[in-house]
Amino acid sequence: MGAGAEGEAGALEALGAEVRVHHLPCRVKHTGPARVSTYFHPAERGDTESECTFRGRKLVGVRLPLPDGARGFVLRPSAEPAESPAERRWDAAPFSALTWWGADFPAAPGALHAAAAWLETAAAVHDDVAPEQQHAGLCAQA
Amino acid sequence: MELVPSAPLSSGPLQSPLLDGVDYAATEYMLGIDEAGRGPVLGPLVYGCAFCPVSQEPRLRKMGFMDSKVLTEEKRDALWAAMQDRGTNGFLGWDIAVISAEEISKQMLSTNRRSLNALSFDAAIGLIRAVLERGVHVTQVFVDTVGDAAVYQERLERLFPQCAITVAPKADSKYPIVSAASICAKVPRDELTRAWQFVEAGGSLDRAYGSGYPADEETKAWLARSCDPVFGLPRFARFSWSTTQQLLKERAVAVAWPDDEEGGPSQSKMGAYFHKPGDKRATTARHRLFKRSKLHLVKELR
Numbered sequence: 001m002g003a004g005a006e007g008e009a010g011a012l013e014a015l016g017a018e019v020r021v022h023h024l025p026c027r028v029k030h031t032g033p034a035r036v037s038t039y040f041h042p043a044e045r046g047d048t049e050s051e052c053t054f055r056g057r058k059l060v061g062v063r064l065p066l067p068d069g070a071r072g073f074v075l076r077p078s079a080e081p082a083e084s085p086a087e088r089r090w091d092a093a094p095f096s097a098l099t100w101w102g103a104d105f106p107a108a109p110g111a112l113h114a115a116a117a118w119l120e121t122a123a124a125v126h127d128d129v130a131p132e133q134q135h136a137g138l139c140a141q142a
Numbered sequence: 143m144e145l146v147p148s149a150p151l152s153s154g155p156l157q158s159p160l161l162d163g164v165d166y167a168a169t170e171y172m173l174g175i176d177e178a179g180r181g182p183v184l185g186p187l188v189y190g191c192a193f194c195p196v197s198q199e200p201r202l203r204k205m206g207f208m209d210s211k212v213l214t215e216e217k218r219d220a221l222w223a224a225m226q227d228r229g230t231n232g233f234l235g236w237d238i239a240v241i242s243a244e245e246i247s248k249q250m251l252s253t254n255r256r257s258l259n260a261l262s263f264d265a266a267i268g269l270i271r272a273v274l275e276r277g278v279h280v281t282q283v284f285v286d287t288v289g290d291a292a293v294y295q296e297r298l299e300r301l302f303p304q305c306a307i308t309v310a311p312k313a314d315s316k317y318p319i320v321s322a323a324s325i326c327a328k329v330p331r332d333e334l335t336r337a338w339q340f341v342e343a344g345g346s347l348d349r350a351y352g353s354g355y356p357a358d359e360e361t362k363a364w365l366a367r368s369c370d371p372v373f374g375l376p377r378f379a380r381f382s383w384s385t386t387q388q389l390l391k392e393r394a395v396a397v398a399w400p401d402d403e404e405g406g407p408s409q410s411k412m413g414a415y416f417h418k419p420g421d422k423r424a425t426t427a428r429h430r431l432f433k434r435s436k437l438h439l440v441k442e443l444r
Contacts, residue, residue: 030372030395039342039373055374055390055397056247056381103399104252 019074021098022061024054025107042099049106050099060106061099067116071096156330157237158225160276164232169195172282173273173305174319175266178327180258182354183383184361185335187246187262189239190327191269192225192319193278198233202318207325209315215332222329225322236326237272239265240334243380250382253401253430259289267301274302282306284320286313342376356385369393401430 022040042050042061050061066072071094078089100109160166173193179185194202206213206221213221224230241261249256266285274280283305287294295309310316314324335354340347347368352360366389369375374390381387 025400027398028372028395029397034372035370039370039376041341053244053248053377056244056379056386057251057399058248103401104254 016093019093019095021072021074021095023098023100023109023112025059025101025103026054026057052101054101058104059101060104061101062106062109063097064100064109064112065097066095067119070116070119072098156240157272158231158235159228160235160278161228161232166276166278169197169279170281171278172196172199172284172319173270173278173280174284174286174313174317174321174323175269176286176314176320176324176327177262177265178324178331179335179354180262181356182335182361183356183365183380183385184351184354184378185243185338186331187241187258187265188327188331188334189241189262189265189269190236190323190325190330191238191266191273192234192236192322192326193273193280194234194319194322196282199318201233202322207318207321209312209321211315213325218325218329221322221325225326234322235273235278236322237269238326238330239269240330241265242377244377247377247379247381250380263294263297267298270298270302270305280305283308284313284317285309286320286324287311338378340376340378342373347376356383365389366393371395 022036040052040054042052045051045060048063050063052059052061073092073094075090075092078091080089082088098112100107100112102108171193172195173191175189175191177187177189179187205224206217225234225236246258246261249261250258270280270283281304283298283302285294285298285308287309291309291311295307298305298307298309308317313320315321336349338349348364350360351364351368352358354361356362365375365379365385369389371394374381374394375386379386381390
């Protein structure tokens with residue numbers, strides 16, 4: 001998940017259509033391609049919930065938009081060869097929401113909220129701070 | 143009746159129409175229930191129910207309703223065709239409930255695991271209830287069973303005190319109304335299974351799956367070649383069957399669920415209750431319910 005600045009938005013449009021990202025409530029011991037569109041057919045249930053099965057188990061999913069200012073990307077190493085690790089290129093597919101699945105019932109997206117909180121914290125830590133603000137901050141603490 | 147074999151059917155009743163001019167409330171009716179497709183690892187479990195006026199039972203015998211296992215496939219199809227006829231529906235009505243393989247998997251694998259017997263029982267009482275609610279004056283109920291007949295009978299008697307209940311093994315060979323019910327279970331079940339249209343695998347799955355029974359070599363070979371490493375089998379298969387679980391273990395990647403118990407979903411042994419306290423074997427893990435709900439033991443209360 002990456003935070004994209006406003007100015008990049010135009011360039012990001014060129015990446016193509018949004019992809020649908022699923023967060024499953026189980027650990028699948030596999031990294032690589034999977035035939036998701038062939039086997040995984042969620043049925044909408046109301047405005048935000050959907051239902052599906054995986055390995056025979058009932059899943060209930062909730063659509064979660066990413067926090068404000070955040071954009072998601074699925075990254076894959078590009079086929080172009082790179083001269084050095086620094087020049088390595090990636091193919092990226094954007095997403096702005098993901099479906100958070102729970103087994104039998106909707107799951108509480110605790111991990112996503114924690115990730116969103118980190119984005120805020122990270123922004124606060126790395127933002128430029130004007131000297132006056134710094135001074136004011138120190139005075140407030142004293 | 144039109145069957146929709148292309149869709150993975152969810153459980154839902156399909157029934158014969160009640161006819162105008164027949165007073166269903168004034169006559170005493172008998173009702174039979176039978177199932178088809180309990181054992182196979184593929185396809186739905188179908189429950190059939192048939193009802194006729196008690197006085198019309200000899201007519202069923204004359205039509206040829208008897209033990210469905212001794213009836214040929216052609217004869218069964220002919221009887222099923224006759225049951226679609228309005229003339230027949232004047233004295234013989236029916237209703238079916240389809241429990242899809244997907245539904246069976248979901249229920250049996252859910253956190254609150256439900257057994258196939260529990261699903262079957264619910265399907266049976268659902269059918270009896272539906273017929274009663276349509277205003278048919280049912281006074282006798284006959285059910286075929288594979289489980290403990292006495293327990294089953296007692297539970298039905300409690301739910302339907304207005305009916306005389308008979309639960310018996312091989313009831314379809316003893317009572318023509320149960321034989322009729324077995325036709326409405328078996329013929330649609332065979333049809334649904336034979337003509338299954340897969341929505342998965344983009345047409346790469348074939349239909350040479352044999353009888354669907356786990357011991358059938360053709361079924362075994364189909365299961366092996368149809369297994370996707372990530373998703374396992376299409377929704378046509380019952381994931382809760384040990385055949386499927388074993389196949390996934392051998393041919394698909396491992397999947398760990400948060401509510402998996404250590405060492406898999408095995409049940410604790412009866413003997414565990416009979417060890418002395420302090421005996422290592424007697425210690426049992428906390429049930430997954432407590433872990434899931436983040437419930438902890440409180441040692442001190444103030």
